[in-house]
Amino acid sequence: MTGKSAKMKNVKGRFRVNQNENRKKEISYEIRQNNMEEMPMGKKVVEIENLVKRYRELIALDHLNLAVEEGEIFGLLGPNGSGKTTAINCILALLYFDKGSVKVFGQEIQPDSYEIKKQIGVVLQNVAVFEELTVQENIDYFCGLYIQDKKTRKQYVEEAIIFSGLEDFRKFYPKKLSGGLLRRLNIACGIAHKPRLIIMDEPTVAVDPQSRNRILEGIQKLNREGATIIYTSHYMEEVEQICSRIAILDKGRCVATGTRDELKSMIRMGEKIHMEVLELQPFQIEEIKELRHVYQVEYQDGMLEIRCSGGKHNLVHILDYFGSRNIGFGRVYSELPTLNDVFLEITGKELRDAAETA
Amino acid sequence: MFFRLYKYSLLRSSRDRLTIFWNLIFPVMLGSLFQLAFGNYTEKEVLFHQIPVACVEEEGADENFSELLKVLETDNELIQVQKTDKKKAEQLLRDEKVEGIFLNRGEAGQEDRGISLIVTEEGMNQTILSSILEQYERTCATLTAIGREYPAGIQEAAALLKEDCRYLKEGNVGKASANSVLDYFYSLLAMNCLMGATTGLVCAVEFKANLSVLAARRMVAGCSRFRMLWPDLAAKITVQFVYITFSMGYLMFVLKVPLGEQWGFLLLTEFVGSVLGIFIGFFIGVAGRMQYSMKEALCILIMMVSSFFSGLMTDGIQRVIERYVPFFARINPASLIAGAFNSLNIYDTYGRYLESVGTMAVMILVLAAGSFMLAGRERYAGI
Numbered sequence: 162m163t164g165k166s167a168k169m170k171n172v173k174g175r176f177r178v179n180q181n182e183n184r185k186k187e188i189s190y191e192i193r194q195n196n197m198e199e200m201p202m203g204k205k206v207v208e209i210e211n212l213v214k215r216y217r218e219l220i221a222l223d224h225l226n227l228a229v230e231e232g233e234i235f236g237l238l239g240p241n242g243s244g245k246t247t248a249i250n251c252i253l254a255l256l257y258f259d260k261g262s263v264k265v266f267g268q269e270i271q272p273d274s275y276e277i278k279k280q281i282g283v284v285l286q287n288v289a290v291f292e293e294l295t296v297q298e299n300i301d302y303f304c305g306l307y308i309q310d311k312k313t314r315k316q317y318v319e320e321a322i323i324f325s326g327l328e329d330f331r332k333f334y335p336k337k338l339s340g341g342l343l344r345r346l347n348i349a350c351g352i353a354h355k356p357r358l359i360i361m362d363e364p365t366v367a368v369d370p371q372s373r374n375r376i377l378e379g380i381q382k383l384n385r386e387g388a389t390i391i392y393t394s395h396y397m398e399e400v401e402q403i404c405s406r407i408a409i410l411d412k413g414r415c416v417a418t419g420t421r422d423e424l425k426s427m428i429r430m431g432e433k434i435h436m437e438v439l440e441l442q443p444f445q446i447e448e449i450k451e452l453r454h455v456y457q458v459e460y461q462d463g464m465l466e467i468r469c470s471g472g473k474h475n476l477v478h479i480l481d482y483f484g485s486r487n488i489g490f491g492r493v494y495s496e497l498p499t500l501n502d503v504f505l506e507i508t509g510k511e512l513r514d515a516a517e518t519a
Numbered sequence: 520m521f522f523r524l525y526k527y528s529l530l531r532s533s534r535d536r537l538t539i540f541w542n543l544i545f546p547v548m549l550g551s552l553f554q555l556a557f558g559n560y561t562e563k564e565v566l567f568h569q570i571p572v573a574c575v576e577e578e579g580a581d582e583n584f585s586e587l588l589k590v591l592e593t594d595n596e597l598i599q600v601q602k603t604d605k606k607k608a609e610q611l612l613r614d615e616k617v618e619g620i621f622l623n624r625g626e627a628g629q630e631d632r633g634i635s636l637i638v639t640e641e642g643m644n645q646t647i648l649s650s651i652l653e654q655y656e657r658t659c660a661t662l663t664a665i666g667r668e669y670p671a672g673i674q675e676a677a678a679l680l681k682e683d684c685r686y687l688k689e690g691n692v693g694k695a696s697a698n699s700v701l702d703y704f705y706s707l708l709a710m711n712c713l714m715g716a717t718t719g720l721v722c723a724v725e726f727k728a729n730l731s732v733l734a735a736r737r738m739v740a741g742c743s744r745f746r747m748l749w750p751d752l753a754a755k756i757t758v759q760f761v762y763i764t765f766s767m768g769y770l771m772f773v774l775k776v777p778l779g780e781q782w783g784f785l786l787l788t789e790f791v792g793s794v795l796g797i798f799i800g801f802f803i804g805v806a807g808r809m810q811y812s813m814k815e816a817l818c819i820l821i822m823m824v825s826s827f828f829s830g831l832m833t834d835g836i837q838r839v840i841e842r843y844v845p846f847f848a849r850i851n852p853a854s855l856i857a858g859a860f861n862s863l864n865i866y867d868t869y870g871r872y873l874e875s876v877g878t879m880a881v882m883i884l885v886l887a888a889g890s891f892m893l894a895g896r897e898r899y900a901g902i
Contacts, residue, residue, distance in 0.1 A: 216900070216901055250902055253739045254739075254897075254898060255728055255735060255738060255739065255898065255899060255902055256898060256899055256900070256901070256902065257898045257899065257900055272738075272897030272898055273743070273897070275741050275742055275743065276741075278739060278740065278741045279741030279742075280741075281739070281741075283736065283739045285732055285735065285736055287732040288732075289732045289733045289735065289736035290733075291527075291531060291733070293530070293531040293534040293535055294527065294530065294531060298527065298530070302524075302527055303736075303740070305520070305523055305524075306520075306737070306740035306741060306742055306747070307740065307741045307742075309520065350736075354741075
């Protein structure tokens with residue numbers, strides 16, 4: 162935060178940060194949002210520069226550079242062991258790092274940067290709740306670490322319970338909840354105090370599809386209401402679905418950053434066509450390779466896979482070829498490139514293969 | 520924030536069934552078992568039943584011995600004599616209605632006749648009967664020898680033998696006499712205090728981010744983690760103190776164990792003991808990166824070894840330690856706690872008591888300082 166007093170701007174009623182530069186800052190939570198022009202670093206909520214973190218010989222973060230802008234859902238995608246959680250822990254000032262800097266809201270974050278931490282909500286990968294407290298008590302406990310006013314806290318806790326869909330479970334103890342509900346409780350505890358920045362580290366691990374969809378919808382809702390979200394996952398489908406900008410991590414490095422479309426446009430592949438073909442001769446495969454925009458052809462076990470770079474009517478050209486040669490085929494479908502394809506092209510391995518290897 | 524977090528910590532403790540069992544119910548059960556085992560420890564003398572014995576007097580029987588048996592029966596109530604014939608006496612012995620048969624056939628010391636004891640088994644009663652006969656024979660032999668060697672002194676000798684010489688006299692250094700049975704109860708209370716080590720351990724694990732995910736989550740909250748620690752510690756100490764007070768109350772008012780009447784000092788001792796137990800566990804928790812199960816085992820080991828050497832399981836072990844390893848007796852937490860309770864009951868002054876409590880206070884300060892030095896680090900190499 163700057164030395165100047167921050168101008169307050171009423172937005173649709175989400176957060177307010179009061180500043181008093183003459184004495185030690187106290188933060189109370191109401192519903193406004195800081196004027197962005199006052200932030201000296203522009204719209205960047207989190208900035209990581211040249212971050213290096215080693216665990217003895219293992220380099221967990223290798224000159225990592227990232228910037229998260231206000232109002233976006235920023236995805237950190239990568240296989241297990243790529244450094245996502247380590248990066249998160251460095252942002253939260255939980256870990257020492259060997260080199261580089263981490264800034265949150267324009268300031269270097271330290272373990273005692275309580276003013277900054279009060280604006281951060283955390284949903285860790287492992288569920289962190291008290292087994293001896295009920296759902297409502299847990300949310301109240303964690304909200305109370307940020308919100309001192311009893312009335313405000315009560316309201317926030319109620320809203321968090323409704324947001325997470327835990328109204329029917331408020332008196333339940335965590336061990337009585339299913340995996341999905343437990344994850345929702347974990348999220349509720351992390352966001353109850355309505356933080357400006359929410360960091361979610363693989364919040365849908367081991368969660369049933371219904372709960373997962375609910376969680377993803379909730380995250381998008383939080384973002385619509387003004388929160389900046391850092392979302393880490395090794396599930397590319399989730400990241401593709403909700404993230405406005407994505408960074409792909411591999412072995413502690415950021416190998417690519419951009420929106421979904423920007424990332425996909427980085428790679429050569431524009432479209433992948435699958436065809437069931439009973440019999441295909443080698444010369445025919447070569448001829449297919451010569452077709453416009455086709456750069457890779459694989460035929461195995463009766464399945465033909467054709468990768469095309471760009472082009473709009475690749476499927477038409479391929480079907481024309483098959484028709485002209487009288488080659489019979491079965492099912493045909495086309496798919497656009499996925500983040501897995503991006504990862505594959507950049508690193509030479511698939512996200513899932515890398516996850517299994519890790 | 521303090522009272523709100525204190526309230527939640529109390530709530531958590533009240534719902535932790537495992538801790539309630541081990542720190543509250545188990546000591547109460549153990550105290551009850553001690554009571555059953557030791558029974559009437561308040562009585563100075565052990566209840567003694569008269570030993571039934573048959574006496575067969577044949578022709579020429581020693582009348583002095585008969586007189587002795589009469590005195591032992593009526594005045595001392597040591598034995599219960601049945602005078603009968605030999606056949607009936609043997610039947611009584613076979614039927615276990617008497618513990619032995621005195622066969623009085625003549626004066627003591629005679630080879631063929633004299634007095635003999637017939638028993639069928641060995642035991643305390645038989646030993647007592649045998650002692651009676653041996654002492655009588657010795658006395659007779661002594662008097663006979665004096666009569667033979669120095670007849671003029673026979674009266675004086677007889678008078679001296681009548682006197683009951685005691686070279687040791689029991690006295691109290693304070694209000695009450697030492698009671699080794701009460702030591703078991705004091706050691707039990709000491710063990711109860713040290714059981715707080717496991718709850719102190721939990722406190723530590725929930726404080727250090729590299730020990731539990733809950734601690735990591737609390738560490739990234741918007742307030743100092745010490746503001747979360749103080750209410751936790753205060754609640755754990757409160758709960759442990761309540762448990763021990765309940766145990767003590769149960770011992771004193773239900774089992775009627777006379778632990779003492781100085782309530783203020785008793786409560787102070789158990790409070791200091793509770794704090795000591797909690798901080799032992801907290802220190803173990805923040806020291807090193809052993810797994811939780813290993814740390815828990817270490818807490819239990821310290822608690823049991825300390826309690827053993829304070830006399831929980833074996834009477835007299837404290838005296839052995841005091842004799843051979845006195846330094847250990849000065850620093851053994853359970854010995855200090857039990858010693859503090861004991862000294863309140865035994866001594867008129869508070870020197871020993873203050874020494875024990877003072878040592879415990881110093882240990883608490885050392886453990887607390889060490890814990891906060893180890894736990895003060897706020898960033899970790901790895902989580």
